[in-house]
Amino acid sequence: MADRERILKIRDLNISFKTDNGNVKAIRGVNLDLYKGETIAIVGESGSGKSVTTKAIMGILASNGTIDSGTIDYVWYDEYTGERQERDIVQMSERELQKEIRGRKIAMVFQDPMTSLNPTMTIGRQVMEPMMYHYKKSKQEAYQKALELLELVGITDAEKRMKNYPHQLSGGMRQRIVIAIALSCDPYVLICDEPTTALDVTIQAKILELIQEIQKKKNLSVIYITHDLGVVAKVADYVNVMYAGKIVETGTINEIFYDPRHPYTWGLLSAMPDLDTDDDELYTIPGTPPNLIYEVKGDAFAPRNKYALNIDLRLDPPTYYVPGSKTHKVSSWLMHENAPKVEMPEALRRRLDKMKKEGV
Numbered sequence: 001m002a003d004r005e006r007i008l009k010i011r012d013l014n015i016s017f018k019t020d021n022g023n024v025k026a027i028r029g030v031n032l033d034l035y036k037g038e039t040i041a042i043v044g045e046s047g048s049g050k051s052v053t054t055k056a057i058m059g060i061l062a063s064n065g066t067i068d069s070g071t072i073d074y075v076w077y078d079e080y081t082g083e084r085q086e087r088d089i090v091q092m093s094e095r096e097l098q099k100e101i102r103g104r105k106i107a108m109v110f111q112d113p114m115t116s117l118n119p120t121m122t123i124g125r126q127v128m129e130p131m132m133y134h135y136k137k138s139k140q141e142a143y144q145k146a147l148e149l150l151e152l153v154g155i156t157d158a159e160k161r162m163k164n165y166p167h168q169l170s171g172g173m174r175q176r177i178v179i180a181i182a183l184s185c186d187p188y189v190l191i192c193d194e195p196t197t198a199l200d201v202t203i204q205a206k207i208l209e210l211i212q213e214i215q216k217k218k219n220l221s222v223i224y225i226t227h228d229l230g231v232v233a234k235v236a237d238y239v240n241v242m243y244a245g246k247i248v249e250t251g252t253i254n255e256i257f258y259d260p261r262h263p264y265t266w267g268l269l270s271a272m273p274d275l276d277t278d279d280d281e282l283y284t285i286p287g288t289p290p291n292l293i294y295e296v297k298g299d300a301f302a303p304r305n306k307y308a309l310n311i312d313l314r315l316d317p318p319t320y321y322v323p324g325s326k327t328h329k330v331s332s333w334l335m336h337e338n339a340p341k342v343e344m345p346e347a348l349r350r351r352l353d354k355m356k357k358e359g360v
């Protein structure tokens, strides 16, 4: 643990979008760390800000979006001199982002391979092009590397596949191609946005295993964005739980799955479909997330939280470390020393104990 190297550090990130109805404060003070070779997951309901956060990391916010404040410091080693560099992506020009970051140091795998592949271009050309653009590789070199990449992502008959168009491949194959393209410029960070949602269950597991295998081989850092806690349990080292543009709880996979502290995390875990008991009644968190056009007063989760305290309605909670942990942090007034002690719902406790026993 001692020589973990942090390669991405986000501090107090605030992002808003201009809309006809007003300003949407989509990201409200996000802090996030990513270390070399490790995997973090960002989880939360739809609209919680997962995609906006990762788009900011890539410098691809929608044109009506603005980074109001905060830093996104990214570290890498110059490929020629080996010199360590640290840069704030927020301060980079569009040209620099395109040349240095997007598709090169940081690559992204989107949910639906069909929308990220060009239907009119052969697979081969799509895998070769980023290498020719970013690294000025010759056609022959790019071709060779493309073949290697296709083999790396488990595509047999790579030479023949290079001549195929996306529609000639299955969904799982297409996602493998998208991963090959993402890897073509040797990125340090791979962002996977719901990478398996569009695939059927058996293929999902294979794609997750593939990403893990490649991650180990290349010492990649991976960010998963997902609302599927089952995926998170399989792949993540650290979990960040997002609600209404804030990270409300963060910790190691064991801390989040076996000792969750935030009532929102309790809700998400209770709502997770159970793997083997289909007679379980599936829980849903009551209510809906706030409309972020309006200023949030106090804790944004309070109206949906049956454990909310009076202070939640007035003041946004600070972030507390869970006693005894250096990694587990929770933004909730319930962590205050004077707060009444509340326990997670009994049904969730039983469920988590069962998962633990089964080693899920």
Ligand SMILES: Nc1ncnc2c1ncn2[C@@H]1O[C@H](COP(=O)(O)OP(=O)(O)OP(=O)(O)O)[C@@H](O)[C@H]1O
Binding pocket: 017, 018, 019, 024, 026, 044, 045, 046, 047, 048, 049, 050, 051, 052, 053, 062, 063, 064, 065, 227, 292
């Ligand atoms: N271009 C935009 N203009 C206005 N609001 C936006 C824009 N993009 C995102 N938002 C708002 O920002 C908030 C966060 O959205 P985001 O897409 O990051 O959520 P998410 O957690 O990724 O959800 P999902 O799981 O559905 O992808 C939402 O309230 C969304 O409506």
